[in-house]
Amino acid sequence: MAAVQEPIQPGATAVSSSSDGLVTEEDFPLKFCTVCASNQNRSMEAHLILSLAKYPVISFGTGSAVRLPGPSIDKPNIYSFNSTTYDEMYRELKSKDPRLYSANGLLGMLDRNRHIKARPERWQDWKVGVPRLNEGVVDVVITCEERCWDAVIDDLMNRNSPLNRPVHVINVDIKDNHEEAIVGGRGILDLANMLTRAAKEERKRAKEEGRKFERESVDGRVPEVLAMWQEKWPNLPALWSVSYF
Amino acid sequence: MAAPQQPSVEAQLQQLGQARELVMSDPTYWPQVLQGTLPIITSPVIEFRRWGADFLAETFSSPVVTTDAKQSLALQCLDTLLRLVEEPDAGILKSVVQCCASVYPMIFRYVCQNRNEADLWNKMSSLKSKILNLWDAAPVGVNLACIKFVQRVVLVQSRGTTDPRLVDKFDTSLGSVPAAHPLLSLPSLDAEAQGLLDRLLSILHEENSEPTVITATLNNLAVIIKTRPPLAPKVLMAVMNFNPFSGIGKPLTTQNRLMMLCMEKTVRILLMNILRSNPNGPHVGKISMHLQRLQQSKAELSEQISKKRGAAFQQDNDISKRAKTERPIAPQPVVTPIPTPPPPQVPTPTPPQPTQQVITGPMSLAQLFTLATDPAMALFDGTQLPLDMVVQIVLGSLYSIKPETLNTATAAIRDRYNAIQVKFAPLPSPATGQEIIKEDEVQLQLGEYRLPPPQPIPPEQLRQAAIDSIDRMFSIIENFEKISLINRKSKLGVNRLAASNWDREGWTSMIVRLPTRGIYADTQPFKTEDGEDKFSLADLIRERLFKYVTADFRGCMDIAVAWLNEEWYNDKVQAQTEEGKNREPQCEKWTMKVMDAIFPFLEAKDRLFMRMVAEIPEIPKGLLEKIKLLCLDPDRTHLGLNTFHYLASLRPPVREQCMDYLEDLYKTQPDLRKQIMKMLQKWRPTALAIEGSPDGTTTLTVPGSGTAAAITPTHEQVVSS
Numbered sequence: 001m002a003a004v005q006e007p008i009q010p011g012a013t014a015v016s017s018s019s020d021g022l023v024t025e026e027d028f029p030l031k032f033c034t035v036c037a038s039n040q041n042r043s044m045e046a047h048l049i050l051s052l053a054k055y056p057v058i059s060f061g062t063g064s065a066v067r068l069p070g071p072s073i074d075k076p077n078i079y080s081f082n083s084t085t086y087d088e089m090y091r092e093l094k095s096k097d098p099r100l101y102s103a104n105g106l107l108g109m110l111d112r113n114r115h116i117k118a119r120p121e122r123w124q125d126w127k128v129g130v131p132r133l134n135e136g137v138v139d140v141v142i143t144c145e146e147r148c149w150d151a152v153i154d155d156l157m158n159r160n161s162p163l164n165r166p167v168h169v170i171n172v173d174i175k176d177n178h179e180e181a182i183v184g185g186r187g188i189l190d191l192a193n194m195l196t197r198a199a200k201e202e203r204k205r206a207k208e209e210g211r212k213f214e215r216e217s218v219d220g221r222v223p224e225v226l227a228m229w230q231e232k233w234p235n236l237p238a239l240w241s242v243s244y245f
Numbered sequence: 246m247a248a249p250q251q252p253s254v255e256a257q258l259q260q261l262g263q264a265r266e267l268v269m270s271d272p273t274y275w276p277q278v279l280q281g282t283l284p285i286i287t288s289p290v291i292e293f294r295r296w297g298a299d300f301l302a303e304t305f306s307s308p309v310v311t312t313d314a315k316q317s318l319a320l321q322c323l324d325t326l327l328r329l330v331e332e333p334d335a336g337i338l339k340s341v342v343q344c345c346a347s348v349y350p351m352i353f354r355y356v357c358q359n360r361n362e363a364d365l366w367n368k369m370s371s372l373k374s375k376i377l378n379l380w381d382a383a384p385v386g387v388n389l390a391c392i393k394f395v396q397r398v399v400l401v402q403s404r405g406t407t408d409p410r411l412v413d414k415f416d417t418s419l420g421s422v423p424a425a426h427p428l429l430s431l432p433s434l435d436a437e438a439q440g441l442l443d444r445l446l447s448i449l450h451e452e453n454s455e456p457t458v459i460t461a462t463l464n465n466l467a468v469i470i471k472t473r474p475p476l477a478p479k480v481l482m483a484v485m486n487f488n489p490f491s492g493i494g495k496p497l498t499t500q501n502r503l504m505m506l507c508m509e510k511t512v513r514i515l516l517m518n519i520l521r522s523n524p525n526g527p528h529v530g531k532i533s534m535h536l537q538r539l540q541q542s543k544a545e546l547s548e549q550i551s552k553k554r555g556a557a558f559q560q561d562n563d564i565s566k567r568a569k570t571e572r573p574i575a576p577q578p579v580v581t582p583i584p585t586p587p588p589p590q591v592p593t594p595t596p597p598q599p600t601q602q603v604i605t606g607p608m609s610l611a612q613l614f615t616l617a618t619d620p621a622m623a624l625f626d627g628t629q630l631p632l633d634m635v636v637q638i639v640l641g642s643l644y645s646i647k648p649e650t651l652n653t654a655t656a657a658i659r660d661r662y663n664a665i666q667v668k669f670a671p672l673p674s675p676a677t678g679q680e681i682i683k684e685d686e687v688q689l690q691l692g693e694y695r696l697p698p699p700q701p702i703p704p705e706q707l708r709q710a711a712i713d714s715i716d717r718m719f720s721i722i723e724n725f726e727k728i729s730l731i732n733r734k735s736k737l738g739v740n741r742l743a744a745s746n747w748d749r750e751g752w753t754s755m756i757v758r759l760p761t762r763g764i765y766a767d768t769q770p771f772k773t774e775d776g777e778d779k780f781s782l783a784d785l786i787r788e789r790l791f792k793y794v795t796a797d798f799r800g801c802m803d804i805a806v807a808w809l810n811e812e813w814y815n816d817k818v819q820a821q822t823e824e825g826k827n828r829e830p831q832c833e834k835w836t837m838k839v840m841d842a843i844f845p846f847l848e849a850k851d852r853l854f855m856r857m858v859a860e861i862p863e864i865p866k867g868l869l870e871k872i873k874l875l876c877l878d879p880d881r882t883h884l885g886l887n888t889f890h891y892l893a894s895l896r897p898p899v900r901e902q903c904m905d906y907l908e909d910l911y912k913t914q915p916d917l918r919k920q921i922m923k924m925l926q927k928w929r930p931t932a933l934a935i936e937g938s939p940d941g942t943t944t945l946t947v948p949g950s951g952t953a954a955a956i957t958p959t960h961e962q963v964v965s966s
Binding site for chain 2: 157161220223
């Protein structure tokens with residue numbers, strides 16, 4: 001586990017989907033992870049949408065710190081990853097300037113986020129494989145910006161894949177604003193649905209035919225599914241690569 | 246854990262799930278639980294084998310299990326793995342191979358330290374060969390795991406860095422093998438690794454490799470390049486010979502295009518990662534050149550896509566297409582199999598062309614400046630490259646080029662240019678056979694090009710745009726800080742220019758002059774589809790101004806006054822023109838509208854209102870009427886009377902009218918007499934002299950104001966009685 005400097009409390013963050021009972025693997029053959037720059041807007045919107053659909057999902061940010069808009073462009077509110085909770089940010093901004101921060105949507109966003117999980121987490125500090133409530137790994141990582149996708153692929157190369165486990169890293173390019181995040185979240189849910197459907201089909205085929213392996217995992221179908229998805233969502237340019245944890 | 250009564254599969258699976266949850270929450274139980282479940286993992290029930298394979302893979306990849314625990318578990322699991330690797334189920338195989346990728350370095354290290362573990366090593370070797378056999382036949386998911394396994398084997402069976410400072414002690418490599426090991430022969434292990442690496446890299450160059458497998462391979466190479474210096478050149482060469490755009494000839498479906506972009510991006514990140522890890526390494530130059538070439542090919546791809554979308558009927562496509570297909574085969578000095586296009590043309594030391602060859606007819610700029618002898622080079626369209634890359638290339642070549650080469654090249658061009666100037670008269674074009682030249686000629690004879698006039702904007706859209714821009718202007722005013730009226734006044738006096746700077750005053754002048762001077766003439770109604778819709782932009786702005794001013798008339802008094810003054814001025818100017826004769830004057834109309842709107846909100850001591858009344862350009866009769874009504878409102882009598890007073894003293898033209906009203910009030914409203922008397926005394930003493938009060942009391946005629954004080958008590962008595 002190179003590249004991990006800061007210890008974070010394992011299991012300190014709740015995955016909302018798993019809180020409402022047993023999520024059997026049969027229902028959800030794929031586990032997801034959403035990633036954006038600050039783990040605030042796009043990745044959290046997608047986190048919410050996916051977990052409302054009961055998908056096992058976690059989320060991260062790839063930036064060096066959590067940056068939120070401030071009173072002017074040169075005065076952003078900066079918080080550190082893995083420590084400041086959404087709730088603390090919410091209360092701090094509310095006390096600073098309730099009008100400004102409710103007008104620009106920050107308070108609403110933070111309020112949503114604090115009901116999803118405790119604090120923003122940094123991708124680079126994620127100890128892949130360490131159990132978090134239920135699971136320590138995911139099958140699909142969905143980033144929301146090309147820069148983040150680059151960072152994830154690059155980071156996985158640097159980690160030297162201690163788990164030897166394949167992972168699909170998909171980028172869905174979403175502009176960083178509230179409206180686009182909602183559209184992007186819907187797109188991501190659709191992608192998750194399509195991938196999951198393909199995975200179930202492959203699994204079912206494996207069960208029925210039983211004998212010889214004939215594309216019995218979803219991996220081989222990702223390019224085709226992604227292309228189909230891209231035709232449905234032409235305004236969310238996609239990128240994809242198979243990497244390893 | 247196998248119960249004697251054989252409970253149902255579901256129940257047992259649930260039990261296994263609970264066991265897994267236990268080790269997840271407390272990893273110290275992990276070895277124990279794994280040992281307990283090993284017999285179940287190889288049971289005939291496929292569900293158990295599936296679960297077991299996943300659990301094995303998880304165990305050896307989990308960071309919470311210590312390395313020592315993993316190593317000792319690995320020794321016990323080989324038999325199970327050997328049995329599971331025979332499964333036909335892709336899910337099981339995927340996990341088993343993943344597991345082996347983790348286990349292989351552990352076993353290797355163990356065998357290094359324990360020379361007599363021949364049995365163990367044989368088991369591992371047969372696992373390895375089974376996996377390698379699977380590699381070709383297995384479905385993609387298993388293939389992905391195999392690629393990882395092969396990467397691990399290559400890493401283990403090759404030499405790491407020789408620099409002792411950089412050696413990672415957890416890294417297992419051929420360096421870990423002690424001398425004269427009975428089982429591990431260095432040359433054969435090394436040879437095997439080389440062979441496997443070749444096979445791995447061949448994925449990048451095979452015709453039918455799937456992008457899934459290709460990106461997975463690429464993502465495995467960074468570690469090999471970084472930690473195995475002897476292998477780095479071979480791997481890098483393979484990466485650079487890999488052409489992510491090889492699918493460009495195939496039908497350009499969404500999937501093809503997307504996959505090409507994904508592969509290109511993966512190569513790019515890999516190369517950048519290597520560059521960053523060793524910015525002074527031996528391959529930096531080559532890598533950055535390759536990155537530029539990739540960029541270029543990517544630009545071409547996107548161009549091809551846009552071309553396809555744009556003009557399906559374009560015939561000239563042939564030329565550019567031919568140029569495109571030709572280019573990859575075009576001169577490639579070092580390595581022939583590189584399918585990516587060669588670096589773009591730079592002034593290479595080609596001998597200058599004989600000048601007489603080119604002065605035979607009209608020529609394009611491109612021809613004039615092209616010195617390349619190679620037709621493929623000459624055909625290259627530099628405009629296909631992104632501008633920043635062109636700048637980079639030009640700067641780079643200017644730095645590296647020999648001065649003499651540059652001089653001869655410049656001289657050659659200069660000669661050509663002079664020759665053309667001499668033979669300025671265009672000759673009939675010679676049949677050179679070069680299609681591209683014909684095309685250029687056509688372009689040269691086209692003459693001046695004018696943009697077609699824009700489409701007229703439909704009135705509805707125009708109107709909406711106008712409304713939007715007006716809204717925008719108001720929002721700008723809103724954003725300025727509200728400063729008090731006194732501070733706001735410009736100190737420049739008459740020298741001030743309206744709207745000389747973009748402050749609140751400037752914008753205010755702009756807005757109020759828009760309806761009065763800017764688009765005052767624009768009163769033609771817009772024609773809409775369902776007949777005539779009477780809409781005047783000027784009136785629209787007036788309406789907005791009216792709303793804006795009345796929303797906070799105390800804060801916007803200056804705007805109101807400025808506006809009404811402009812209206813007044815415009816009325817006067819318009820009245821002097823022919824067509825303005827019939828125009829409805831706007832000043833009075835809007836003055837009254839504003840007043841109607843603010844009157845209900847006036848307070849007893851509204852000095853600002855008085856000032857406003859004093860400053861508006863004209864006082865219509867209706868306004869005086871309204872002020873009179875104000876006097877009748879017991880709450881605001883004072884304000885009304887004061888306003889009359891103010892107007893009478895400071896605006897002489899309306900003094901007489903004010904006095905008429907006051908006189909009228911004096912006669913009809915005995916309650917107000919006392920207050921009015923002073924004013925009448927000053928400007929219309931006659932009214933007091935003649936007047937007999939309606940309630941019967943007589944008033945004395947007082948000549949001169951000096952005696953007013955004497956009368957007051959009397960009057961007061963009258964009023965109060």
